[in-house]
């Protein structure tokens with residue numbers, strides 16, 4: 001789903017680096033994370049929102065080191081060890097934290113069963129429609145494919161946008177839906193810079209919602225410097241630059 005590269009920048013930077021520094025002491029919950037990973041950021045936001053004690057350990061999941069495969073046989077971050085037992089999958093981890101730490105507040109899942117189920121419906125939409133559309137958009141190289149991918153991404157976002165109550169998805173209460181989408185909102189500048197994405201084009205107040213999410217403290221505290229995120233997607237953005245160069249060469253033009 002994401003972009004394999006063993007040579008990714010090795011650690012968090014910016015405000016995320018400060019958060020990592022504060023979470024080095026051993027705890028009963030060890031958080032195996034990759035600073036760059038949007039799925040990791042979900043679980044990280046949940047930990048920070050709720051003030052749960054955790055020890056942060058940086059892992060490069062693309063290296064597939066044995067000690068990490070023993071924790072998550074899928075070899076993906078995020079993963080945790082809780083009282084020596086392993087778990088993984090970002091949203092499952094967020095839900096686990098709700099249940100394992102009931103006295104930590106705020107809760108990210110509503111207590112009312114209907115609203116809980118409603119939240120899960122929209123988590124499903126984010127996982128099945130929005131996230132794959134984002135990756136397809138970044139990976140698309142030819143102009144027609146980029147256009148189709150952008151339309152698909154905008155449409156998936158618009159479906160969610162139509163259900164957002166302000167300031168957050170459920171209104172005043174910050175919930176798991178906000179947690180699940182926030183990492184893609186803070187990375188959408190890559191789609192804006194390279195694929196013509198515009199928040200305004202989504203409609204239904206998406207731009208305003210996105211602005212609320214990106215200033216939430218737990219989101220800000222788990223963010224690295226922008227330049228390093230761009231490097232992660234660089235292979236696709238470089239290919240794009242190369243194909244522009246190839247097109248220009250074919251047309252007898254040079255690109256500086």
Ligand SMILES: N[C@@H](CCC(=O)N[C@@H](CS)C(=O)NCC(=O)O)C(=O)O
Nearest residue numbers: 002037038039061076077078089090
């Ligand atoms: N469904 C997983 C996806 C996690 C995921 O794809 N993580 C990526 C980094 S962003 C990873 O570990 N990739 C390693 C690989 O593909 O080998 C979740 O929600 O936790």
